[in-house]
């Protein structure tokens with residue numbers, strides 16, 4: 001992506017957000033001793049910047065990271081603080097570039113399905129943060145920031161904290177962006193449910209630290225419920241706020257995560273947060289898979305039973321409905337009527353004006369049929385220019401009236417096409433099905449077809465009953 005003036009401005013703004021989130025993390029999510037932030041949102045922001053603006057974003061990330069860390073590093077390091085801060089900043093830039101490269105390779109469409117969790121968690125997050133953490137830990141040990149013995153623990157914590165930033169922000173950004181593009185429309189009931197679950201999650205977090213540690217477990221079912229029933233963006237907003245709140249409260253005291261030592265308490269807290277995020281992400285993506293499977297099945301069924309041009313039912317939808325109606329008529333001892341309609345001289349329309357006009361005529365006719373029928377009548381396109389209408393519980397006189405009315409309306413219908421006015425007519429065969437006379441659907445259709453043939457033979461534009 002080229003670095004235009006506008007992109008430069010956006011990158012400056014994004015760098016500002018990166019800087020603020022780093023300062024914010026140090027203020028809110030840092031735990032003594034060691035002052036290591038337990039959620040590092042800049043990892044997610046850096047990745048989003050490279051995904052959006054390409055590798056041009058890397059120098060911006062490096063500068064933002066340098067500025068965010070320089071004061072803290074200078075305060076604890078007496079020598080070469082600039083060198084260690086630069087190394088850490090370059091390493092952060094490398095992490096974002098690497099994560100974006102992996103994301104483009106492994107998940108070019110973003111997070112779409114349950115299958116994407118494995119490459120996201122173990123490919124994108126783990127590889128990029130492990131590389132960054134290794135460089136950071138070596139750099140900090142060389143700076144004398146901490147002893148070699150505690151380096152493996154810090155290495156592990158850095159991997160998880162940076163991963164949390166990516167795990168939280170990528171699904172959140174993706175969901176918010178999609179909601180924005182689809183002009184977020186939420187029904188009142190949905191919104192109320194999302195707000196209630198948000199309050200439960202944040203409320204339970206608070207109470208777990210303030211009153212009873214067990215409340216922390218109640219967050220899981222609430223988040224699961226939201227992941228299954230709620231909208232994507234509300235799931236990830238609630239998850240991010242809950243995770244942020246948990247760490248911010250743990251920075252004051254470890255609450256439900258209090259173990260014998262600070263180090264183990266931190267690992268306990270991080271394991272909980274990591275599991276919570278992966279669990280919610282997995283549930284939401286799995287639910288998305290199920291929904292798209294149901295939608296695919298519904299649309300496949302619809303296409304199998306409907307004609308794409310006119311949207312009327314097709315033969316395979318119509319025949320079972322006809323057979324049902326035959327059984328019902330028999331049981332209730334009530335007659336029904338069946339009409340077959342064929343457009344007159346339709347072949348010459350196609351030949352004279354082209355297939356596109358032929359299609360337009362078929363669509364206009366289907367529209368007219370739909371407008372003319374009662375809710376209980378069933379119309380279908382049986383193939384080519386032939387249509388069928390089933391009139392349940394209707395005697396011949398009424399059905400004949402309906403088909404005649406349709407014939408007259410077609411006669412009057414004019415279709416404008418490339419400056420020309422086109423008209424057409426229809427012929428129809430119509431028969432009444434009398435219960436107790438033994439029929440099959442083929443036989444009754446054959447009978448109506450004969451009547452249609454008779455209408456054509458007698459000059460078209462008429463109904464033969």
Ligand SMILES: Nc1nc2c(ncn2[C@@H]2O[C@H](COP(=O)(O)OP(=O)(O)OP(=O)(O)O)[C@@H](O)[C@H]2O)c(=O)[nH]1
Nearest residue numbers: 342343344345346347348350355358359384385456
């Ligand atoms: N444009 C268009 N034409 C179609 C479609 N399906 C079938 N046709 C054409 O519809 C015509 C059907 O012609 P017929 O019903 O056999 O004959 P006709 O010209 O209507 O003559 P009569 O039925 O005897 O009045 C054929 O030329 C088919 O190619 C379609 O989906 N679109």
